Amino acid sequence: MKRETLISKWLDNNLNDQELEAFKNLEDYDDLVKLNNNVQAFKADNYDTTKELENVLSKIKSKKAQSSHWIKPFMRVAALLAICFSLYYYTTTLDTTIKTEYAQKTTVELPDESTVSLNAKSLLVFNKKDWKKERDVELNGEAFFKVAKGSSFNVITKLGTVKVYGTQFNVKQRDNYFEVICYEGLVGVSYNSQETKLKPGDSFLIIDGKTIAKEKENRSTPSWLNNESTFKSMPYKTVIAEFERQYNVDITLLGIDSTQLFTGSFAHDNLDVALKSITLPLHVTYSKTNNTITLKRE
Incomplete structure (x- = not known):
């Protein structure tokens, strides 16, 4: 389920047990809870609008009217609107982070309908707001990508960057291990300021800083998906x-x-x-x- 949907259902107190666990696994879970608690503290008190207006007009007519009496209700509403806007801005501009634990796999749909399958103990980060300008994702772990055609798509890891335009490929980055396997289309792998182009079946593998030659890949997808x-x-x-x-x-x-x-x-x-x-x-x-x-x- 998409991160935004989880947050929306959480704010409505409408998460089932499975969705609640997924929500708790979000990297910014603690920040969202704290922010929501602050919003609750700023909620305006219930009051009679008509009665309040009559009081305001009465005070205006009085020579000794104090502006603070009629400003307070409006300030409470303004404060609530400001907090709500901050919450909306925070949840729509923050990076989306998806992570898997030990013995867990998951599939994520990106804003352009590209999909990413994450292997166990992996982490994926992307920004939905900037997606139309930059199709960039950060990966720590292993993932299989099915990329929709469009502008360049970059997978950024600690050891290298993979650049494609519309293809299927697998990226694995673990400590001193960096591997990219192309299953469809054309993949460019940047490592140590050099780019290597991979065609279907080609692999790029670095272990402990050394390039390792591999046989042609004859599978249509990585075995871990099965x-x-x-x-x-x-x-x-x-x-x-x-x-x-x-x-x-x-x-x-x-x-x-x-x-x-x-x-x-x-x-x-x-x-x-x-x-x-x-x-x-x-x-x-x-x-x-x-x-x-x-x-x-x-």
């Missing part, structure tokens, strides 16, 4: 980090080289099966204690 993480000759630490995000667990490695390469996959809907998928190929055993998993070389 609740599966797939790896081809990836450092084992990358696999472990993704596993922790999808299952909200902490993994400890004992006697295992985290830089060794791993090829395989794991599903997102069965912890035990997924653990076997990432341990059996490397002859690794595992043990579980609550939310902590220990992997050990046999």
Whole structure:
């Protein structure tokens, strides 16, 4: 559900349980609550308009009339209008922030009907007010984009920027990991002041500052959209980090080289099966204690 709709329903006290949780996950949730409380404090008292007008006219006729008596009601209304305007301006100009937690995915519709699917533990930021002038989004995590045709569209990450005009692509930015895969159209990836053009099936991958060559991508969409993480000759630490995000667990490695390469996959809907998928190929055993998993070389 769009951020503005959530805020509107919240102001009307019309959120169901699921919508309330989504509203609480908004990055500016605390600010919105505080602002609303301040608005409530400035609400004008109920009063009889006709009676108030008669009092005002009576005071005007009096030689000793005090202007403050008839100004007060109007000042209360003006204060309320000012606060309401501030609330409207605040909610329409503030950046929209969408984030996912561990083991959570979501899909967001942008103002131009482009869509973004966010993988677990990811964050997306954009400004709806400036959207017609700049189709810019900030990403921290992983997301699959379906971009509507129009002006240039920029995905800005800490490690690089992806620029497109109308296409489908996946961006993953995690710590020292930066990957872009083009599935449709043409994608430009800017990294260290150099731009690389990607056609469908092409990939751009940087791990720990090094460019990694990858085989041609033959899927039409990333595997994580179908609740599966797939790896081809990836450092084992990358696999472990993704596993922790999808299952909200902490993994400890004992006697295992985290830089060794791993090829395989794991599903997102069965912890035990997924653990076997990432341990059996490397002859690794595992043990579980609550939310902590220990992997050990046999």
